Amino acid sequence: MLTISRSLYDKIVAHARADHPDEACGVIAGPAGSDRPERFIAMMNAERSPTFYRFDSAEQFRVWREMDDKDEEPVVIYHSHTATEAYPSRTDISYASEPQAHYVLVSTRDEDTTEFRSFRITDGVVTEEPVTVVE
Amino acid sequence: MAIEVRIPTILRTYTDGAKQVEGTGSTLGELLTDLEQRHGGLRDRLIDNGGGLRRFVNVYLNDEDVRFLSGLDTPVKDGDTVTVLPAVAGGAL
Numbered sequence: 001m002l003t004i005s006r007s008l009y010d011k012i013v014a015h016a017r018a019d020h021p022d023e024a025c026g027v028i029a030g031p032a033g034s035d036r037p038e039r040f041i042a043m044m045n046a047e048r049s050p051t052f053y054r055f056d057s058a059e060q061f062r063v064w065r066e067m068d069d070k071d072e073e074p075v076v077i078y079h080s081h082t083a084t085e086a087y088p089s090r091t092d093i094s095y096a097s098e099p100q101a102h103y104v105l106v107s108t109r110d111e112d113t114t115e116f117r118s119f120r121i122t123d124g125v126v127t128e129e130p131v132t133v134v135e
Numbered sequence: 136m137a138i139e140v141r142i143p144t145i146l147r148t149y150t151d152g153a154k155q156v157e158g159t160g161s162t163l164g165e166l167l168t169d170l171e172q173r174h175g176g177l178r179d180r181l182i183d184n185g186g187g188l189r190r191f192v193n194v195y196l197n198d199e200d201v202r203f204l205s206g207l208d209t210p211v212k213d214g215d216t217v218t219v220l221p222a223v224a225g226g227a228l
Contacts, residue, residue, distance in 0.1 A: 027223075052225070053226055057220075060222075060223060061195055064220055065198075079225060082227070084227045088225070092225035095223070097143070099145060100144070
C-alpha cells in the first residue's frame, strides 16, 4: 500500500504533464525505514525520450548522497509513460534496483485523465498495490 | 592502504549486509578484483563478460562518474571513496 499526500500526488502528476511527451522521472525521499514519502525531488531525464528515462548519473550521486546524509531513503521512484499504460515494462522491471521503494507509474497518454498506479518490484516480480491519497 | 567502497542496498547480499567495505588496488579494476576475494560474486554485478563496466551501474570515484575518468583503468589511492549506485532507468518498453 502506498500512502501519499495529495500535495505530493499532484506534484508527480504535474511533473509528468509538464514533460509530456518525454518521460518524466523523480524520487520522493522519506526517513529511512519509515515508508513515509515526504520530500519531492524531480529528476532530470538524461535520455529526454518519449520511451525511456534514466537519472543523470551526477545528479543521482548528489541526491543519493544527500539522502544518506539526512538518513533518508528513496520511498517512491516515479516515472511516466506517455503513450502506454501505467504499468511497469520489461525494462522497468529489469532495472528496478531499490527493493524498498514504491514504483509509481503515471500515464499521460490521455489528455483528460491521468493514470496513477503503484507497484513493488523485487527480484523481477511486480506486485501492484493500492494507493491512498491523504488530503 | 585502504579505499572505502560504498555498496548500494541491492548488492549488500555480497557483503553480509555491510553498506561499506574496504579494498586495495592502484586502479578501479584492481580494487574490484581485490573485493572479489572477500565478496565473491560482487565483481560480476559490476563488470560484464566483455570485461567492461556494466552499462546500468554507476561507479564514482569520490564524486565523479568513472565513465568520465578512465573507467576501470581509473587510478585509485588510499583515502579515496568509490561509490556504486545502480542506474535508475526504464521506459515504455
